[in-house]
Amino acid sequence: MATQLPVINLMGPTASGKTALACELYARGNYELISVDSALVYQDMDIGTAKPTKEEQQLYPHHLIDIITPLEVYSAAEFVTDATALIDQIHARGKTPILVGGTMLYFKALLEGLSDHLPSADIHVRADIEQQAAEQGWESVYAELQRVDPQAAIKFKPSDKQRIIRALEVYRLTGEPITQLQAKQVKNQPYSYAFQNYALLPDRAELHARIELRLQKMWKIGFLNEVEFLMEKYDLNDNLPAARSVGYRQALDFLQKSDRSLKNKAVMEEKSLFATRQLAKRQYTWLRSLQQTHQFNVYLSIEQAQEDLRNLYG
Known part of the structure; x- marks a missing residue:
């Protein structure tokens, strides 16, 4: 039986410090980084996604960043296809892939497989459903x-x-x-990989403080200007999957549907903070679900993860 080659999966909620940790590992060994983030795939969506800067990407190149425009759709199935191809290429170069991100559906799809029977997203069908909700209410939907x-x-x-x-x-x-279609889903794909799963799960209070600091930085460095640019370049609107990313949805509502007063800006910032905390909560839930069926090393602090992973891979 052929030796299974290692794949390092580094997961965690938003603002947990996983990207910095992955970059540190990259600098220490023979690795390549693959982004596992459904928002980082979009070009020109930089500030609101906390995307590594161009300078950081020069130092720590990431695959699967900036691969489509905000007008396009990228599915979990496409991620699995792209990621497995990259993993094989990285192994062929004699390196170890580090997959890092917070889109748990992508990790689940990679670890367990997806149904071949599920169709890709359809923007027009989704728009019809959302129009029905707007006209008749979500209760009808x-x-x-x-x-x-x-x-x-x-x-x-x-x-x-x-x-x-x-x-x-x-x-x-x-x-x-x-x-019914999900019941036909193939589980536990017979990859020739040895997945090594790590989860960074800091204390909720600490994570909330980190999220708040990140958002404050976003406002200061021009996030609203970025959203205005996206509206102009791509006609970004809330029917597009890209616009549903946390922060962008709230910013769009503020820019398109309000008088842009300081009062409404403060309301928008508070909504963005709440939505980001809710995202983190969902990510915690996803991770705990994955832990039930897959072996994990879990770290409650960045320092703990750094020490352990340095010993393992440094």
Whole structure:
């Protein structure tokens, strides 16, 4: 039996310090970095995604950053295809890939596989569902999900808008409930890789403080100017998946639907902070779910992770 080659997965919620840790490892050994982030794939979306600067990318090159425009869609299935191709290329160069990011769906798809039966996202179908919600209310959309896929309706809360949209999108595209298609999903892909999973899970209070500092920096270095540029260059609007990224959605609402007063700006900043904390909460939940079926090393502080990973890989 051939030796399984190592793949290092470094996961964590937003602002946990995982990217800095991955860059430190990169500088110490024979590694290449692969981004696992559904927002970093977009060109020109830099400040709001906390994307490594051009200078940082020169020092610590990342694959799968800036690969599409904000007008395009990038799915978990496409990520798995791209990431596995890169992993094989990196191994062929005699190096070890480090996958780093916070998009847990991508990690789950890589570790467990995705159903070949699920269709890619369709912007037009999603727009129709969102128009239905705007005209008839989300209760109407959720009621439709209850009719066509009762199992999904039990799994999702009425507030899980993105999941509801995806479930209805799949049904409208295939005529089959997403839960039935997912039941056919292939698990535990027979990769020739030895996945080494690490999770950075700092204390919630510490993470919230780091998130607040990150957002304060975003406002200072011109995040709103970036969003205005995206609106002009790409006609960025809230129907595009890129615009649903945390921070961008709130900034778009402020720039398009308010008088841009200081009062409304403060409200927007508070909404962005709340949404980012909610994102971190969802990432914690995803990680705990993955830990139930995959072996992990979990670190409660950056310092703890640095010490351990230096010993393992440094």
